[in-house]
Structures are given as structure tokens and as C-alpha cells.
Amino acid sequence: MNLKFILTMAWYYGIKTIVRGPSYIIASLSTPLTLLFLVFVLSHGALVKFAVVGGLIAFVGSVGLSGAGDSAFFRLQLRIQDLYISTNIRPFDYMIAFTLSYLVFAMPGIVLYVYLGELYHLFNLYDSVIMVLLMVSLIMTTTSISFMISGSIHHLRNIWGITGIITILTSILPPTFYPYYYVPRNFLYIIALSPTTPAAVIAQGVFGLSPMMNSMVYIMILETAIYLTLARFLVRWREN
Amino acid sequence: MITISGLNKIYNKNKIALNIENQDIDNGIVSIIGQNGAGKTTLLRILSTQLKATSGDAFIDNISVMKEYNKIRKKTVSIPQEAAPIGILTSYEQVYMYLTARGFSFHSAREEANRALKEVGLYNVRNRPTDELSGGMKRKMFVAMALASNADTIFLDEPTTGLDPLSRMEVWSAIKELTGNTILTTHYMEEAEELSKKIYMMDSGNFIGSGTIDELLLPLKGRIRIESREKLDNSYHIGTLYIKYVDSKDLPDYENKYYSIKKITIEDLFIIRGVNLES
Numbered sequence: 001m002n003l004k005f006i007l008t009m010a011w012y013y014g015i016k017t018i019v020r021g022p023s024y025i026i027a028s029l030s031t032p033l034t035l036l037f038l039v040f041v042l043s044h045g046a047l048v049k050f051a052v053v054g055g056l057i058a059f060v061g062s063v064g065l066s067g068a069g070d071s072a073f074f075r076l077q078l079r080i081q082d083l084y085i086s087t088n089i090r091p092f093d094y095m096i097a098f099t100l101s102y103l104v105f106a107m108p109g110i111v112l113y114v115y116l117g118e119l120y121h122l123f124n125l126y127d128s129v130i131m132v133l134l135m136v137s138l139i140m141t142t143t144s145i146s147f148m149i150s151g152s153i154h155h156l157r158n159i160w161g162i163t164g165i166i167t168i169l170t171s172i173l174p175p176t177f178y179p180y181y182y183v184p185r186n187f188l189y190i191i192a193l194s195p196t197t198p199a200a201v202i203a204q205g206v207f208g209l210s211p212m213m214n215s216m217v218y219i220m221i222l223e224t225a226i227y228l229t230l231a232r233f234l235v236r237w238r239e240n
Numbered sequence: 241m242i243t244i245s246g247l248n249k250i251y252n253k254n255k256i257a258l259n260i261e262n263q264d265i266d267n268g269i270v271s272i273i274g275q276n277g278a279g280k281t282t283l284l285r286i287l288s289t290q291l292k293a294t295s296g297d298a299f300i301d302n303i304s305v306m307k308e309y310n311k312i313r314k315k316t317v318s319i320p321q322e323a324a325p326i327g328i329l330t331s332y333e334q335v336y337m338y339l340t341a342r343g344f345s346f347h348s349a350r351e352e353a354n355r356a357l358k359e360v361g362l363y364n365v366r367n368r369p370t371d372e373l374s375g376g377m378k379r380k381m382f383v384a385m386a387l388a389s390n391a392d393t394i395f396l397d398e399p400t401t402g403l404d405p406l407s408r409m410e411v412w413s414a415i416k417e418l419t420g421n422t423i424l425t426t427h428y429m430e431e432a433e434e435l436s437k438k439i440y441m442m443d444s445g446n447f448i449g450s451g452t453i454d455e456l457l458l459p460l461k462g463r464i465r466i467e468s469r470e471k472l473d474n475s476y477h478i479g480t481l482y483i484k485y486v487d488s489k490d491l492p493d494y495e496n497k498y499y500s501i502k503k504i505t506i507e508d509l510f511i512i513r514g515v516n517l518e519s
Contacts, residue, residue: 008336008337008346008349012329012333077324078325082290082320085290086288086316086318089341239291239292240291
């Protein structure tokens with residue numbers, strides 16, 4: 001693993017771009033914050049804690065998925081991926097570098113949600129450690145999915161539409177903004193294909209908002225391993 | 241030295257993009273010229289390990305491109321056709337990041353990035369986001385990457401396509417700073433003439449000739465090119481132009497008439513090879 005490249009990319013493409021392109025963070029935050037507001041109004045504040053915890057998960061998930069647009073843009077438009085193929089980095093390094101960049105890029109949004117969580121007395125130290133692990137796992141799985149999607153795209157224009165659909169399916173449809181027990185159990189397992197579902201269910205359990213559902217912990221671990229492995233083999237790199 | 245041996249690339253629908261039996265490419269700065277679709281980019285992408293060949297192999301200093309691609313990647317740099325910078329990052333950041341991908345330490349990446357940016361004339365703008373740079377400066381940033389990497393062999397795929405004449409000259413001067421063996425593809429004949437000692441001509445996925453400029457122009461030695469919008473006997477018809485090659489001694493016959501008289505360039509070799517003669 002080329003850690004030097006991964007850290008450099010995270011520094012430049014993650015941290016430096018926060019200052020140079022803050023509109024992107026605001027855009028990523030706009031949907032979860034709008035939904036948080038709607039949940040607050042419609043439930044008269046009753047479900048707002050769900051929306052704070054779920055909003056954080058939806059935000060991190062959507063940041064990871066938006067990587068599909070970036071990686072397709074780098075490959076098809078900028079030709080930057082070709083430039084890096086002919087160095088010695090491996091596709092996995094390239095993907096992890098993007099993942100870490102997105103994670104640090106998402107920090108201002110994460111901080112905002114942590115602040116909201118504090119306002120509602122949601123977090124303590126133990127829960128926060130679990131939440132960090134969930135966030136790392138989630139950004140890895142969503143970035144893996146985004147790289148697999150972008151690798152199958154031949155025309156750049158298609159990526160924006162596909163990313164939009166996938167983001168809704170993985171960030172808003174799962175029980176991120178509402179209690180998971182509102183959803184029939186069978187349907188919950190179907191939408192658990194999206195890594196945001198087990199992440200949201202676990203988070204609701206950890207923060208005491210809903211009963212803990214242990215099976216989702218196993219699903220989350222399994223999905224992280226599966227999506228990372230799939231990405232390792234399916235990410236488009238040296239062309240045939 | 242690059243040795244190509246039975247290299248083929250066939251895309252879907254049996255479209256043959258490359259079909260080279262045997263060809264050596266010399267060291268130094270050389271150009272591969274050819275029209276769009278001649279196979280230049282496909283060849284460079286295979287040589288720089290971005291693309292797998294359908295069959296055959298090529299060797300750079302006796303290292304197999306197909307089998308030992310990790311070794312090839314250590315000793316070569318490839319700047320893809322129409323590569324564009326990440327606009328939000330500066331040229332320094334992008335050269336530095338590229339060097340860390342090539343395994344440079346943080347310290348040497350910093351040293352080499354600064355050195356290369358100085359050599360290509362970008363040092364004073366190294367901290368500006370590349371979105372704010374001119375087209376020529378953006379291309380020079382990629383040349384700086386090649387320069388900083390200290391690679392033995394550098395592939396530049398159409399490094400000046402789409403640039404205005406002044407920007408092209410800026411990039412040319414940067415390319416001349418490169419010390420490794422440099423293989424560049426171009427369809428600008430004057431670029432090949434300006435930069436390289438030896439030129440390789442490609443057409444329909446194969447090499448059709450090679451040599452110095454003088455050697456290549458030998459078939460047209462002592463001739464000049466006459467262009468007219470009206471039909472000329474024994475001429476080549478391209479678009480609205482009729483082109484004819486005549487001996488220099490016959491020049492007076494064409495002077496003071498509505499003809500355009502031009503010096504022979506490598507472009508003319510493609511005209512006499514690729515266009516049917518109209519009687």
C-alpha cells in the first residue's frame with residue numbers, strides 16, 4: 001500500500017479543497033439538513049434525534065457515493081486515472097486515497113452533526129467511538145460501490161443521473177430519518193443491501209433510540225468485507 | 241530502445257486498432273506521426289501499460305510490457321492524450337502528488353516538484369489553482385511531472401493538441417528540457433520536425449516508414465507543392481484544394497498565377513500515400 005500517496009491525496013484533495021470549494025460541502029449537507037428540518041416539523045420534534053443520527057449517516061454515505069462522479073470524471077474527462085495507472089500504485093491505493101479524501105472533506109459536515117447531537121444530548125464517549133467506526137466502515141463501502149459504478153460508465157453524462165438515483169436509494173430510502181421498526185422486517189433486510197441501512201439501524205440501537213438489532217452488526221461487517229473485496233477486483237484499472 | 245514484436249490490438253466488433261509485426265524504436269526524442277485513428281494512442285497506451293494488447297509483446301530495454309508491467313511502470317512516465325489537471329489543485333500539489341504515487345519520499349517529491357516547475361517556467365505560478373492557468377501552462381504542468389519523475393522513458397501523447405501556436409511553442413521548450421528517451425505522438429508535422437531527430441510514420445495500425453526528416457522527404461526531394469482551388473492535372477484532391485508536386489525547375493510556370501506555392505513538409509508524405517491521384 002502506498003501510504004505516502006494516500007495521505008498526500010487526502011491532504012490535497014480532502015483538506016485543501018474544503019477551503020477552495022466549500023459549496024460542495026454545503027450541497028452535500030443540504031439534503032440531510034432539509035430532511036432534518038422536515039422531520040422536525042412533521043413529527044413536532046418527536047423524531048428529531050433519529051434525523052440527527054440518520055442525517056449524519058446519510059451525509060457520510062452520500063459523500064462516499066458522490067465519489068462515483070469524481071472517479072468517472074477523473075477517468076473519462078481529465079484522463080488522470082491513466083496517468084496514475086502507469087505509476088506503480090494499485091487500484092486499491094487509488095480508491096483508498098479517494099475514500100480518505102472524502103472522509104476528511106466531510107469533516108465540517110460531521111462536526112455540524114456532532115454539534116447537533118450534543119444539543120440533543122445524544123453522544124457520549126463510548127457511543128462516539130462506535131459512531132466513528134460506523135462512519136469509517138460506511139465511507140469505505142459507499143466509496144467501493146461508487147468506484148464499481150463509475151468503472152462501468154462509458155459516457156460521463158450518465159454518471160450524474162445514476163449517482164442521483166443511487167444516493168436516494170442508499171441515503172434516504174433506508175431508515176436514516178425514521179425508526180427502523182416502521183419498516184416491515186422483510187423489507188428491512190432487502191434494503192440492508194445498502195450499507196446505510198445497517199449503519200442507521202446500529203446507530204439507532206447504540207444511541208438508545210430503538211432496540212438494538214444485533215444481526216445488523218454482522219450484516220455491516222459482512223457488507224464492508226464484500227464491497228471492499230468486490231471493488232478490489234472490479235474497479236476498472238488497466239484496460240483490456 | 242523499444243522493440244515491438246507481433247503486437248496486435250483488436251477491439252470489440254473485430255476492429256483492428258494495431259497490427260505491428262516487428263519494429264524497433266530508437267532512443268532519444270522521437271515522434272510517431274499519423275492521422276487520427278492511425279493507432280498512435282493505442283500503441284502508446286500499450287507501451288505505457290495502460291492497455292493490454294490482444295496478442296504479441298513489446299520490450300523496453302528488454303523488459304516485457306505485457307509480462308513485467310510493474311518494472312515498466314518504474315522506468316516510464318506516460319502523459320495521456322488530452323490529460324487535464326484537477327482544476328482546484330495547484331500545479332505544485334499535482335506534481336507532488338504524482339511523485340508520491342511514483343514512490344518518491346515527501347522530501348524528494350518536494351525538491352523534484354520545485355525543480356521541475358522551475359525548469360518548465362511554472363515556478364512563479366506553482367501555488368495558483370490550475371483552473372486559473374492558461375492552456376499551455378496546464379500542459380507544461382504535465383511535462384513537469386515527466387521531468388520530475390526522472391524516468392528513463394517518457395511517453396507524451398499529443399502533448400500540444402488544441403493549443404494556440406504560442407502555447408505550443410511554450411510546451412515545446414519544456415519538452416526539450418526532458419532528459420529521458422521521449423516518444424511523442426502528434427499529428428502536427430511541424431511539431432515532429434521541431435522536436436525529434438527521428439520520425440516514425442503510422443497508418444492503419446502499422447508503421448509505414450521511419451527516418452530522419454531528410455530521409456523521409458527523399459521521395460519528394462527537389463519538388464515543390466502547388467495548391468489551387470481549381471482542378472490541376474495529376475493532382476491530389478483534398479476538400480476544396482487540388483495539390484500537385486512539381487520539380488523546382490518548373491516553378492516559373494506556376495509563379496504569378498493564382499497558385500499557392502509551398503515548401504515540402506512531412507505532411508506531404510501522408511498526402512501522396514493517403515489520397516488518390518486525380519488525372
